Amino acid sequence: PSLGAGWEAVVPPNWVPVMTQDIQRQRRQAPQGPFSDAYLQGLPPKRIKLEH
């Protein structure tokens, strides 16, 4: 979804530079690759097996 105009007015002023920079960084972000097993084990559907 496209970001609505005027979002800068909604958040505290000192957040704006951080968020502006992150918008730029996310444009260059590489697509997410496959997750490790260790990460996937934290997802809920696998939780039932956690103790073993």
Add this chain to the structure above:
Amino acid sequence: MVISLSSLKPAEMSSKRGGTSRVLVKLKKSVEEGKYYEAHQMYRTLYFRYMSQKKHAEAIELLYSGATLLLEHEQYGSGADLSILLAEVFQTSKAAVEDENIEKVAKLFQLIPQQIPERQTFLANSLRWAQQMKPPQTYISEIHRHVGIVLWKEKNFSGATHHLLRSNDGDSCGAMLVESHTQRGLASEVDLFVAQTVLQFLCFNNKSTASVTFYAYTANHPAIMSGPPFVLPLLNFLWLLLIAVDSGKLTVFTVLCEVYHPSLQRDPSYNVYLDKIGQVFFGVTPPPEPNGPPGMLGSLMRSFMGVEEESPEEPPPLTTEEVD
């Protein structure tokens, strides 16, 4: 039988602690001589006798001593059996959930190897005991904290996460996640490991532990050099979200989710957590329950909240009607 009830002098069977101690010394000697079967049967016999006389304190002392000894001698079946009996005495006697008794649970859980199925029965019974207390949540959290730390030491990181998520120990959780990520995760997942857990803590309405976990992780992870603000956008999202939940301003929450949409898309389950967080902290009305079988995302949240699988073991902090 090396020892029998008739071989014990009346004074040794007395209700006084001195009598109990002498019985324990005899049983200990029996275990150390390798007479495991006889000792196990004797512990059980004495346990039934104490319980019929309502000598709960003596029964607890007997079972804890016997379970510890047998487990230390690698007699896992009989040791786990006495452990389960101990958790039952805690329940039936309504023993106070004191630090001392919770530590007994933690010690025995540690001594029972993970491949012994009775370990889970023992844990479930111990949690049921804590559930009887008022208010239960403090004691349940404390048991989960101990169990989570035991599993962390065993390098069972997913099990450790499961239990620490139900505790109030963000320092241990953050440190455990650093170890889990550096040993088992991919470099590209450095922010995802903490995001997953922080969002799950927030779904459990546990903002303070979410926050402590986040700072313990970001301050101690060798790959995270500085911050806040951080180099990785997803970490900034979490940092600002933890501030935003205090204000409860829905517009701020909405803007955060929009700005960080590309990062949040990396793991599709984050949408489910954020829907729940919107309801818990920002007054978002949950969508009406659709007819027919629940969708994949609904069942994801249900399984996470433990509604279906684990109701006897762990009543979740969030109740069923909040999840539905």
